[in-house]
Amino acid sequence: MSTTSLLVRKDQLATTRLHTATDEALADGQVRVRIDSxxxxxxxxxxxxxxxxxSYWQFYPTGEEGWGSIPVWGFASVVQSLHPGVAVGERLYGYWPMASSAVLSPGRLSPERFTDMAEHRAALPAVYNQYFRCASDPLYTAGTEDTQSLLRPLFITSWLIDDFMADNDxxxxxxxxxxxxxxxxxxxTAFQLHQRHQGEGIEVIGLTSPANVGFCESLGCYDRVLTYDALSALDADTPCVYIDFAGNGALRNAIHERFTSLKYSSSIGGTHVEQLAAKGAGKDLAGPRATLFFAPAQIKKRTAEWGAEEFGRRMVAAWHAFIATVSDAKNPWLHATHHHGGDAVTAAYAQVLAGKGDPRTGHVLSLYKQPASA
Structure with missing residues (x-):
């Protein structure tokens, strides 16, 4: 057996190559999974x-200097097992390499999940090392795997952002x-914040490109949607918080310079990849310092305060409410598009990297070789 992976140049994300290697034999206690999607x-x-x-590159090291495997979320099936507690055929949800298969070292088993105890992952955030056993996973629902892959890890971050903001009044x-x-x-995040309107009077304003205004308005979770060049529509002294999902340094600077009552600036990620390393992005900003939001820290805090069971209960309830809205047949927020095989996966990666495409389209990929009859 062999494994095919999509490798990415760490310093030049548009440079990729497919790599196929013969699988090594499992050690006692390990399992091999086929990454289905x-x-x-x-x-x-x-x-x-x-x-x-x-440290995202450290989860699935390639062993090749300068090349990395981007972690992704999805579903896999156990195809080989030398662990007595994990059976061949078991279905798992978790954090995988962009590859056709992976090897895990399960430990801390419960009916709902286990942890990959691989030595190189011991110091990495625990939230990424957990694998959920679909048969007992409270967040799993059959028939919606594509939606789960696309939204589950993102929504957990969204839920935590909302909770972090509320936690800090x-x-x-x-x-x-x-x-x-x-x-x-x-x-x-907007969906979660929107739930607070009646009780806490939070106004949620979405900033986007002209092409995506209609989509954002159709969701019903933004009070207002503005294009990036329309910041002047808001009073400069509006007490506000900036939650930055774009990573666009020029936009961040413009917001910090305009809003004299900017209370907090939270950096989440970077959808505007070409601007992530923009000169001056984050340097000499007016107002508060842009602070990177790290979801595992909020998980750790709330788990300590609420207990793991209550944390899970709240998250599961929020997730099911969100999925019910997103999957509403009358106004679905998302449609999955499938890409199978090395060339298709490479092309889909280039498209997502470039930030192109319809926001209603979600990309679900697979690199494993299907049987000829499939």
Whole structure:
């Protein structure tokens, strides 16, 4: 057996190549999974853009200097097992390489999940090392795997952003400015913030490109949608929080310079990849310092405060409410497009990296070789 991977140049994300290697024999306690499908979104591009700074490249090291494997979220099936607690055929949801298969070292098993105990992952954030067993996973629903792959990791971040803001009393502001408003993590956050309107009077304003205004308005979770060049429509002294999903340094600077009552500036990721390293992005900003939001830190805090069971209960309830809205047959927010095989996966990656395409389209990819009859 062999594994095919899409490798990316760490310092030049548009440079990729397919790599196929013969699988090594499993060690005792390991399992091999076939990665059936995984989502590719701007979130994964953020993983690559911050790969060194936030250790994303370390989850699935390639062994080749300068080349990395971008982590992705999706579903896999156990095809070989030398672990007595994990059976061949078991279906898993989790954090994979962009590859056709992967090897895990399961530990800390429960009916719902286990942890990959591979030595090189021991110091990495625990949230990324957990694999969910679909048969007992409270977030899993059969028939919606594509939607789960596309939205589940992003929505958990969205839910945590909303919780972080509420945990800090929205830093004294009532207006939330969300850039890249058509992105999945942004509209997931807007969906959560929108629930607070009656109780806390939070106004959610989406910032986007002209082409995506209609899409953002159709979602119903933004009070207003503005194009990036229309910041003047808001009073300069509006007490506000900026939640930056775009990573566009020029936009960040413009917002910091315009809003004299900017209470907090939260950097989430980078959908505007070409601007991530923009000169002056984050340097000498007017107002508050742009602070990177790190979801695992909020998970750790809330788990300690609420307990793991209550944390899970709240998250599951929020997730099911979100999925019900997104999957509404009358107005679905998302349609999955499938890409199978090395060439198709490479092309889809280039498209997502370039930030092109319809925001209603979600990309679901697969690199494993299907049987000839499939």
């Amino acid at each position: 995984f989502a590719l979104t701007s979130n994964n591009i953020t993983y690559a853009a911050f790969g060194d700074a936030m 929205f830093f004294g502001a009532k207006t939330m400015l969300l850039s890249s408003a058509s992105s999945k993590t942004a509209y997931g």
